């Protein structure tokens with residue numbers, strides 16, 4: 082799926098999973114070059130945890146330099162498959178995908194979030210994405 086044009090949930094926080102310190106939330110859009118820009122004054126060693134669409138939250142520790150603009154702080158590889166948005170790819174995502182299986186956009190049982198590859202229908206290819214990422218838990 083493409084992330085271009087999609088809104089991003091992004092927190093700047095303390096580095097490391099579970100270390101708290103969520104200091105700033107921003108909601109940028111992925112641009113046509115698949116880049117995300119945002120402004121911050123929270124410099125130094127930080128964590129950035131973000132999610133886009135049906136992907137799990139992903140944390141990376143970064144260093145944000147006060148005297149360099151723009152900072153390039155990393156590349157995020159995201160895990161697809163979170164149909165219900167609870168930050169784990171689980172049986173509950175399978176259930177929601179199953180309920181929408183075989184539907185196309187506009188059908189009564191259509192669930193846009195079950196269309197993991199965003200081709201406009203819920204098919205075996207969406208199941209494959211979910212299966213490949215099954216049991217993965219997101220950061221946050």
Ligand SMILES: [Ca+2]
Pocket residue numbers: 162163164165166167168169170171173174
């Ligand atoms: Ca889920």
Ligand SMILES: [Ca+2]
Pocket residue numbers: 195196197198199200201202203204206207
């Ligand atoms: Ca699909």
